Amino acid sequence: MDVIETDIAIVGAGGAGLRAAIAVAESDPSLSIALISKVYPMRSHTVAAEGGAAGVIKGNDSLDNHFNDTVSGGDWLCDQDAVELFVNTAPLELLQLEHWGCPWSREANGTVAVRPFGGMKIERTWYAADKTGFHILHTLFQTSLKYPSIRRFDEYYSTDLIVEDGRCTGVVAIEMRSGRMVAFRARAVVIATGGAGRIFPFTTNGAIKTGDGMAMAYRAGVPLKDMEFMQYHPTGLPGTGILITEGSRGEGGILVNKDGYRYLQDYNLGPPDPWPRKKAMELGPRDRLSQAFWHEQQKGRTIKTPHGDVVHLDIRQLGEKMIDERLPMVRELALAYVGVDPVHAMIPVRPVVHYTMGGIHTDIDAATPLPGLFAAGECACVSINGANRLGSNSLAEIVVFGARAGRGAAAFAKANINKANRMSGGAGTAAEAAQARLRELFAREGGGDSVSSLRKAMNDTMESGAGIYRTEQTLQETCDILADLRARYRKMPLQDRSNVFNTDLIQALELGCMLDVASAMAQSALQRKESRGSHQRLEYPDRDDANYLKHSMASYRGDGAPSISYRDVVITRSQPAERVYGGAAT
Amino acid sequence: MSRRPYLRKVERNWWLQHPRYISYMIRELTSLFVGLYCALLAVGLVRLSQGHSAWDGFVANLSSPIGISVQLICLVFAIYHSVTWFALTPKAMPLMMKDEPVPGIVIVGAHYVAWAAVSAVVLIGAGI
Amino acid sequence: MSEIIMLEVLRYHPETDSEPYFQRYTVPYQDDWVVLDALNHIKDHLDATLSYRWSCHMAVCGSCGMTINGEPKLSCHTFLRDYRGGVIRVEPLDHFPIERDLVIVMDSFMDKLGSVKPWLIPKQDKPLSSGEYLQSPGELGAFHQYTQCINCLLCYAACPQCGLNEDFVGPAALALAHRYNLDSRDGGKDARAEVVASNEGIWECTFVGACSEVCPKHVDPAAAIQQTKISASVDWLKDLLTPGGHR
Numbered sequence: 001m002d003v004i005e006t007d008i009a010i011v012g013a014g015g016a017g018l019r020a021a022i023a024v025a026e027s028d029p030s031l032s033i034a035l036i037s038k039v040y041p042m043r044s045h046t047v048a049a050e051g052g053a054a055g056v057i058k059g060n061d062s063l064d065n066h067f068n069d070t071v072s073g074g075d076w077l078c079d080q081d082a083v084e085l086f087v088n089t090a091p092l093e094l095l096q097l098e099h100w101g102c103p104w105s106r107e108a109n110g111t112v113a114v115r116p117f118g119g120m121k122i123e124r125t126w127y128a129a130d131k132t133g134f135h136i137l138h139t140l141f142q143t144s145l146k147y148p149s150i151r152r153f154d155e156y157y158s159t160d161l162i163v164e165d166g167r168c169t170g171v172v173a174i175e176m177r178s179g180r181m182v183a184f185r186a187r188a189v190v191i192a193t194g195g196a197g198r199i200f201p202f203t204t205n206g207a208i209k210t211g212d213g214m215a216m217a218y219r220a221g222v223p224l225k226d227m228e229f230m231q232y233h234p235t236g237l238p239g240t241g242i243l244i245t246e247g248s249r250g251e252g253g254i255l256v257n258k259d260g261y262r263y264l265q266d267y268n269l270g271p272p273d274p275w276p277r278k279k280a281m282e283l284g285p286r287d288r289l290s291q292a293f294w295h296e297q298q299k300g301r302t303i304k305t306p307h308g309d310v311v312h313l314d315i316r317q318l319g320e321k322m323i324d325e326r327l328p329m330v331r332e333l334a335l336a337y338v339g340v341d342p343v344h345a346m347i348p349v350r351p352v353v354h355y356t357m358g359g360i361h362t363d364i365d366a367a368t369p370l371p372g373l374f375a376a377g378e379c380a381c382v383s384i385n386g387a388n389r390l391g392s393n394s395l396a397e398i399v400v401f402g403a404r405a406g407r408g409a410a411a412f413a414k415a416n417i418n419k420a421n422r423m424s425g426g427a428g429t430a431a432e433a434a435q436a437r438l439r440e441l442f443a444r445e446g447g448g449d450s451v452s453s454l455r456k457a458m459n460d461t462m463e464s465g466a467g468i469y470r471t472e473q474t475l476q477e478t479c480d481i482l483a484d485l486r487a488r489y490r491k492m493p494l495q496d497r498s499n500v501f502n503t504d505l506i507q508a509l510e511l512g513c514m515l516d517v518a519s520a521m522a523q524s525a526l527q528r529k530e531s532r533g534s535h536q537r538l539e540y541p542d543r544d545d546a547n548y549l550k551h552s553m554a555s556y557r558g559d560g561a562p563s564i565s566y567r568d569v570v571i572t573r574s575q576p577a578e579r580v581y582g583g584a585a586t
Numbered sequence: 587m588s589r590r591p592y593l594r595k596v597e598r599n600w601w602l603q604h605p606r607y608i609s610y611m612i613r614e615l616t617s618l619f620v621g622l623y624c625a626l627l628a629v630g631l632v633r634l635s636q637g638h639s640a641w642d643g644f645v646a647n648l649s650s651p652i653g654i655s656v657q658l659i660c661l662v663f664a665i666y667h668s669v670t671w672f673a674l675t676p677k678a679m680p681l682m683m684k685d686e687p688v689p690g691i692v693i694v695g696a697h698y699v700a701w702a703a704v705s706a707v708v709l710i711g712a713g714i
Numbered sequence: 715m716s717e718i719i720m721l722e723v724l725r726y727h728p729e730t731d732s733e734p735y736f737q738r739y740t741v742p743y744q745d746d747w748v749v750l751d752a753l754n755h756i757k758d759h760l761d762a763t764l765s766y767r768w769s770c771h772m773a774v775c776g777s778c779g780m781t782i783n784g785e786p787k788l789s790c791h792t793f794l795r796d797y798r799g800g801v802i803r804v805e806p807l808d809h810f811p812i813e814r815d816l817v818i819v820m821d822s823f824m825d826k827l828g829s830v831k832p833w834l835i836p837k838q839d840k841p842l843s844s845g846e847y848l849q850s851p852g853e854l855g856a857f858h859q860y861t862q863c864i865n866c867l868l869c870y871a872a873c874p875q876c877g878l879n880e881d882f883v884g885p886a887a888l889a890l891a892h893r894y895n896l897d898s899r900d901g902g903k904d905a906r907a908e909v910v911a912s913n914e915g916i917w918e919c920t921f922v923g924a925c926s927e928v929c930p931k932h933v934d935p936a937a938a939i940q941q942t943k944i945s946a947s948v949d950w951l952k953d954l955l956t957p958g959g960h961r
Contacts, residue, residue, distance in 0.1 A: 040777075040820070040865075042775070042776055042864070043767075043775045043776065044775075045770070045775075048770045048772060048774055095842050095845065096842060098846045099836070099847070101834030101899065101900070103854060103857075103861050103897075104846075106850065106851050109848075110848030110849055110853075111845075131774070134864075135861065142833045142890075143833050145827075145833060146833050177589060177813055177819075178588060178589050179588065206768075206775060207768055207770075208769050240772070242771065336791060337746070338746075451762065452757070452762070495762035495763060496763040496765075498727060498729055498763070498814075499729060500727070500728050500729060500813065501765045501815075503765045503766070588729045589728060589813070590728035590729075591813055592728070592733065592811060592812045593810075593811040593812070594808070594812070596874075600877065604784065606922075606924055607922070610874075614920070674940070677934065677936060678937065678940035678943070678944060679941070680937070682856070685852035685855065
């Protein structure tokens with residue numbers, strides 16, 4: 001097997017991965033960096049984020065406000081030392097993006113503009129029209145081209161971490177264009193592979209969000225934290241699941257049911273002011289809005305369409321000029337994909353899976369418990385988002401923790417520069433084992449299962465058993481079905497056995513990752529017998545701080561179900577209280 | 587290595603595959619006629635410098651049926667050339683007036699006005 | 715009996731085929747389906763060996779560029795309803811080598827993109843502690859359109875010069891250089907000129923304009939290149955009159 005030597009290996013070239021690479025390059029230009037991604041960096045899913053990135057810069061705001069909004073938004077499951085660090089660092093990182101050329105939208109006086117966003121007391125969401133993720137990603141990618149020490153390995157699919165002597169010493173990957181396997185030997189590894197929304201059938205997430213890095217770390221013995229917390233974004237297009245940004249509500253959009261009624265006022269989010277009141281109504285937190293939809297659906301007050309039930313997002317009152325200036329992509333998407341011009345008609349929307357709060361367990365320096373392994377971005381769980389993420393915290397998170405992961409990896413690499421990080425000159429036994437597993441997959445014959453049939457079965461059971469509202473029965477059923485699917489997966493043959501750009505193979509490997517991650521999600525959800533944030537149990541409708549003010553930690557147990565343990569949440573200065581939104585909050 | 591990237595050759599008749607390429611080729615072709623007319627004018631200057639009979643002979647040739655046909659063809663293609671050129675000018679020279687972009691039609695219109703003005707001067711100068 | 719539609723898709727397996735060929739598939743017709751949905755249906759239910767790139771399904775990642783009935787388009791933004799009752803021919807983008815099926819080799823584009831130094835080269839350095847570079851909405855508006863490129867390569871497929879000359883830097887790369895040249899914070903026009911104002915740069919362009927016609931994001935790279943031609947010519951003239959005169 002070919003071996004590529006590098007000081008740092010970064011898996012994933014989205015916002016967090018690119019930021020980490022730049023951080024390493026700036027901290028020490030002599031360190032070699034292998035930036036490994038299964039897609040070209042411009043395709044990373046950061047590109048689809050729309051609304052904005054949160055950072056305190058205006059005079060009427062304070063770091064305390066951002067801290068408190070985030071902690072209460074996360075239903076007190078956030079580690080407060082991490083949140084403190086996050087809110088302090090976010091403005092600097094967003095400013096750094098501006099210095100690198102990011103085209104932030106501006107006030108008339110030339111300073112960066114901010115807009116209101118869900119769950120935030122004061123507006124602090126920096127935005128670049130309604131394509132903030134696109135602009136952040138392209139700014140980071142284009143900036144990364146400046147640094148000769150960053151070597152890119154585009155369209156390399158990473159399959160396994162190399163762990164030797166209790167340290168992470170590299171990563172094994174498939175060069176997709178040729179099918180050959182490569183072992184990257186590194187002194188430190190950063191995983192920045194994003195979330196796992198494709199585990200569910202209706203999602204804003206693109207094809208590539210399959211939890212590959214989470215699965216790699218998980219199988220290597222790193223626990224996945226808080227996996228039961230999946231965020232449903234309240235406004236996705238029916239059918240495609242395409243994201244309609246929260247920014248449309250920040251600018252004054254409203255949600256109505258089939259009677260044209262602003263139903264959110266029935267769910268402790270009122271009063272229904274005509275102007276967007278912060279933290280109220282349509283600017284409430286995402287979990288509450290998605291849960292309100294579910295209740296409206298139970299009451300038969302949603303609108304039926306061929307693609308399921310929807311409610312209506314009305315932005316007509318904003319006027320054509322403002323829509324074209326601040327929400328141009330929303331207009332384009334609605335026109336193209338549902339044939340609606342939001343200047344004149346209401347957009348059909350429904351909650352769709354959007355963000356994975358849980359992920360690879362890291363500390364506030366983005367280090368995992370496995371020495372030499374770091375993780376940042378949606379694939380990681382620090383945790384700053386707790387049980388529910390506030391919109392626009394994620395785009396800030398990827399640059400804050402991407403930079404931290406890069407610097408941490410660089411420091412680790414330099415501290416271990418004299419330690420031999422290879423057992424032999426070759427790829428090592430871990431890499432050879434990975435290759436053997438691949439050969440076995442190619443050699444399988446027969447069987448009635450395919451990637452698409454198993455994937456659909458996984459999607460269906462996750463949606464029905466681990467959706468917005470869950471019960472013991474539905475979750476147990478899902479856990480059982482997933483166990484069965486994992487067993488069938490181990491016998492599932494490939495339908496394409498070629499070497500050159502074999503996407504049946506890649507999809508099969510992605511499916512394996514999703515099945516493992518899904519079992520961690522379902523099992524964690526089954527064990528958490530309370531409702532908190534985006535995890536709602538019908539038979540346990542209240543929050544139970546006495547027993548569950550803790551992070552769940554799912555540990556890989558091979559073919560069996562993961563074992564779930566618990567870890568205390570770091571509470572510093574915000575004691576758990578009631579989450580208050582609506583008129584009472586401001 | 588199992589890779590064998592396959593590059594499809596560009597055919598000689600690539601420009602016939604789509605109306606946009608055909609009109610592009612026609613546009614480019616018209617520049618030949620603009621060049622031809624410039625050559626004609628250059629010859630005229632030379633004839634002028636060679637005295638009355640040379641100049642009269644030149645004008646006689648221009649007035650012949652062939653001469654008039656050639657000039658008409660050049661005129662048609664030169665107009666087509668200019669019209670397509672003017673239409674593209676807003677792309678090449680976008681103008682801003684107080685933070686708002688000047689509408690394309692204004693920029694194009696200004697070119698026509700200038701063309702008309704120059705034409706008027708030439709025609710008046712020629713005694714028409 | 716539900717409605718169907720036919721797709722004729724280019725296939726190429728470099729390990730076994732000497733050249734590409736077309737394969738026909740019958741796919742269910744749905745009013746709100748795009749060509750990408752049809753390809754996913756083929757892969758999931760008819761032929762798992764079909765390879766193609768895609769991700770976001772919302773025309774922002776740039777992965778799914780293909781030639782559809784002779785036109786370069788994003789397969790996630792090309793609706794079946796516009797081809798109802800006919801056959802849809804799906805091929806990889808022109809002017810790039812075919813790796814496999816609908817997947818092209820885009821190494822040359824990545825090199826060209828990097829060659830124009832597409833990063834901010836600030837006019838003046840400013841420490842982070844002093845805050846943001848001030849930029850008025852008008853100044854942002856001057857270059858904003860050129861920031862919209864999703865690197866989908868439809869412009870390279872449409873441009874005849876890209877087909878005739880593989881060294882041409884190309885529309886998207888030149889539009890991106892223009893984006894930075896117009897950014898009020900940037901002072902890197904001269905640094906980029908070596909590649910941008912070279913024979914393989916703007917001067918290879920003959921203003922066919924096909925790039926701007928097919929661009930799904932209305933970037934208008936043709937305009938970017940013509941504006942750069944004027945700006946480069948003015949700089950050249952100034953230098954002619956006084957050495958380094960354009961600085």
